[in-house]
Amino acid sequence: MKIAITGKGGVGKTTLAALLAQAYADMGRQVLAADADPSPCLAGALGFPDEVRAKLSPIAEMDDLIYERTGARPGTVGGFFTINPRVDDIPERFSVIYRNVRLLEMGSVDIGGSGCICPESAMLKTLFTHLLFRKDDVLILDMYAGVEHLGRATVDFVDAMLVVVEPTRRSLGTAAQIKKLATDIGLTRMWLVGNKVRDDLEAAFLRAETPGLPVLGFLPADLAVQEADRLGIAVYDYVPVLRQAAREMAETLARQDAGENSSQSSL
Numbered sequence: 001m002k003i004a005i006t007g008k009g010g011v012g013k014t015t016l017a018a019l020l021a022q023a024y025a026d027m028g029r030q031v032l033a034a035d036a037d038p039s040p041c042l043a044g045a046l047g048f049p050d051e052v053r054a055k056l057s058p059i060a061e062m063d064d065l066i067y068e069r070t071g072a073r074p075g076t077v078g079g080f081f082t083i084n085p086r087v088d089d090i091p092e093r094f095s096v097i098y099r100n101v102r103l104l105e106m107g108s109v110d111i112g113g114s115g116c117i118c119p120e121s122a123m124l125k126t127l128f129t130h131l132l133f134r135k136d137d138v139l140i141l142d143m144y145a146g147v148e149h150l151g152r153a154t155v156d157f158v159d160a161m162l163v164v165v166e167p168t169r170r171s172l173g174t175a176a177q178i179k180k181l182a183t184d185i186g187l188t189r190m191w192l193v194g195n196k197v198r199d200d201l202e203a204a205f206l207r208a209e210t211p212g213l214p215v216l217g218f219l220p221a222d223l224a225v226q227e228a229d230r231l232g233i234a235v236y237d238y239v240p241v242l243r244q245a246a247r248e249m250a251e252t253l254a255r256q257d258a259g260e261n262s263s264q265s266s267l
């Protein structure tokens with residue numbers, strides 16, 4: 001099952017990605033979490049200890065690896081390089097595991113097709129597509145803010161795209177934009193997740209104003225989320241209400257996925 005998490009900057013994508021990753025790991029699933037934010041912070045949200053995090057660095061910043069695989073150094077403009085380098089060993093070799101969550105940091109990813117034609121983007125695009133093709137049990141992609149990352153590969157392989165919003169018109173505006181872009185390229189399996197929801201009124205606001213996306217669930221606003229960050233503890237461990245809400249979302253998605261697979265196999 002492949003889950004991509006998107007939404008406006010700061011709405012809580014990384015928090016949700018960490019919660020869902022740990023929820024699936026605790027359900028006994030094999031989880032690969034990929035941090036596709038240019039400034040990675042999923043390791044922190046998952047509460048990875050410093051000694052584990054020290055072993056991790058974003059693929060986009062591995063100059064020697066990029067050179068070895070593409071034949072050119074990052075930052076090179078012009079010249080020749082391989083546009084489909086070997087990447088199949090990367091998820092295992094360059095990830096770390098903590099509490100059954102395998103984590104890979106991608107670094108600055110441009111997979112939408114725009115942006116530079118350079119060795120590092122060739123490497124990341126190939127790696128991203130590879131992740132979508134792989135037969136991982138559960139893949140969680142923590143995307144960066146914005147919508148540029150929606151490419152063709154996303155459509156064919158993502159089982160659920162979660163659009164995170166806060167109870168604000170601005171974040172709903174971004175959600176509507178994401179939905180439009182995704183719909184234009186044929187992606188239909190999208191859900192809205194409301195985060196930082198303070199009360200029933202805010203939940204009702206999101207239900208009423210959703211840009212036509214089904215609501216997967218809500219995560220309450222809780223100052224303990226920021227406290228967990230300061231303390232370096234996973235939100236999953238520190239804030240039981242968020243853990244519970246995430247578990248329910250994880251189960252809903254798993255049921256949906258199991259249903260789709262069984263209806264496919266009976267065709």
Ligand SMILES: Nc1ncnc2c1ncn2[C@@H]1O[C@H](COP(=O)(O)OP(=O)(O)OP(=O)(O)O)[C@@H](O)[C@H]1O
Nearest residue numbers: 009010011012013014015145196220221222225226
């Ligand atoms: N439910 C919540 N209650 C209170 N604070 C929250 C909640 N969820 C997230 N936050 C806080 O909001 C901030 C942004 O969260 P997070 O980093 O998960 O968002 P993001 O969408 O990944 O951001 P970015 O776009 O920068 O990657 C953090 O300081 C986090 O602690």
Ligand SMILES: [Mg+2]
Nearest residue numbers: 013014037041
């Ligand atoms: Mg983030």
